Amino acid sequence: MNGILTGKRLLITGVLTPSSIAFHVARLALENGAEVVLTAFPRVSLVERLVRRLPGPAPVVGLDVTDPEQLGNLADRVGEHFGELDGVLHSIAYAPPAALGGNFTTTTWPDVATTLRTSTYSLHSLSIALLPLLRKPGSSIVGLDFDSSVSWSEYDWMGVAKSGLESCARYLAYYLGPQGIRVNLVAAGPIRTMAASEFTKEPGDDFYATWQAKAPLGWEADADPVARACVALFSDWFPATTGEILHVDGGAHAVG
Amino acid sequence: MTETREDIYGEVSAIIQEVTGMQAADVSPKKxxxxxxxxxxxxxxxxGVAVEDKFAVEITDAEMPKIVTVEDLIDHIEQAMAARD
Incomplete structure (x- = not known):
């Protein structure tokens, strides 16, 4: 299949449900000529079912990104499928209920630590674990972000984690840039995924409506434009861009 | 479509057992x-994904929270299959 990712081999994390942004990235990447390997956590069998809905084959590798042992042998396990990688999608975030939903002032360190370890540090640990496989120069690491320049109702410690993710991406861009590896984030507008359902309890609530009204381009809460941006960042069409946060939010971040 | 409600229940029960490792005796329509x-x-x-694949029907993200019991799931499958056929 021909497309802007022809010949590229990508590792995609975060396929959790059919509505996951990562699922759409995997679909579009395959449609555009890439080969992909998916990581799965916690339900490998669910991801294997979802693979059958993709337009091409995709091996599945189990990965709990907080488990040092699994990270330690990740390159070997991925290497059984692909000898080299051109890109990695980081689409991993988790916060315990006590760290979300308006509990900010009472959250204790163990819950904050879990949030930061899973949602912030994992960009570092995943990137470093896969460094031996990443093509140098020319690889692209892409992470999924939610604008953390302001506070959001109920997003709480996940917002703090996203601020850290943004900084982590800039430092990875700094340290990996000399090897020709780009690191960028895509800050998506709100999408109705399982992750989002943890802090927006009512589907179709004011949060989405407000975003849609604010965004100059409007906002349909559709994963496809976000996936397109990720695919573009994996392609050779952003060769001099790193440490960047690309907003795919209908333009909402740009207006007051 | 010749699939009876009983057939659908049998297949849904099998899916629940396969996904969860539960025994058939633990699954019942009202639960x-x-x-x-x-x-x-x-x-x-x-x-949900296994049901969609097995019966070639869709369960949207908006519909999913409304499915509470095993019976609700079977109702949804029946209605979706009737609408499709």
Whole structure:
């Protein structure tokens, strides 16, 4: 299949449900000529079912990104499928209920630590674990972000984690840039995924409506434009861009 | 379509058993999938995906929370299959 990712081999994390942004990235990447390997956590069998809905084959590798042992042998396990990688999608975030939903002032360190370890540090640990496989120069690491320049109702410690993710991406861009590896984030507008359902309890609530009204381009809460941006960042069409946060939010971040 | 409600129940029960490792005797139509069967949200997603694939029907993200019992799931499958056929 021909497309802007022809010949590229990508590792995609975060396929959790059919509505996951990562699922759409995997679909579009395959449609555009890439080969992909998916990581799965916690339900490998669910991801294997979802693979059958993709337009091409995709091996599945189990990965709990907080488990040092699994990270330690990740390159070997991925290497059984692909000898080299051109890109990695980081689409991993988790916060315990006590760290979300308006509990900010009472959250204790163990819950904050879990949030930061899973949602912030994992960009570092995943990137470093896969460094031996990443093509140098020319690889692209892409992470999924939610604008953390302001506070959001109920997003709480996940917002703090996203601020850290943004900084982590800039430092990875700094340290990996000399090897020709780009690191960028895509800050998506709100999408109705399982992750989002943890802090927006009512589907179709004011949060989405407000975003849609604010965004100059409007906002349909559709994963496809976000996936397109990720695919573009994996392609050779952003060769001099790193440490960047690309907003795919209908333009909402740009207006007051 | 010749599939009876009984057939659908048998197949849904098999899917629940396959996804959760539960025994057939533990599954019954009136039981709440999440509360009585103690199935976590991701297992519920997997059951939904397996049902969609098995019966060639769709369960949208908006419909999913309305499916509480095994019977609700069977009702949804029947209605979706009737609408499709």
């Amino acid at each position: 709440s999938i999440v509360d009585d069967l103690d199935i976590d949200s991701l297992s519920m997603v997997e059951i």
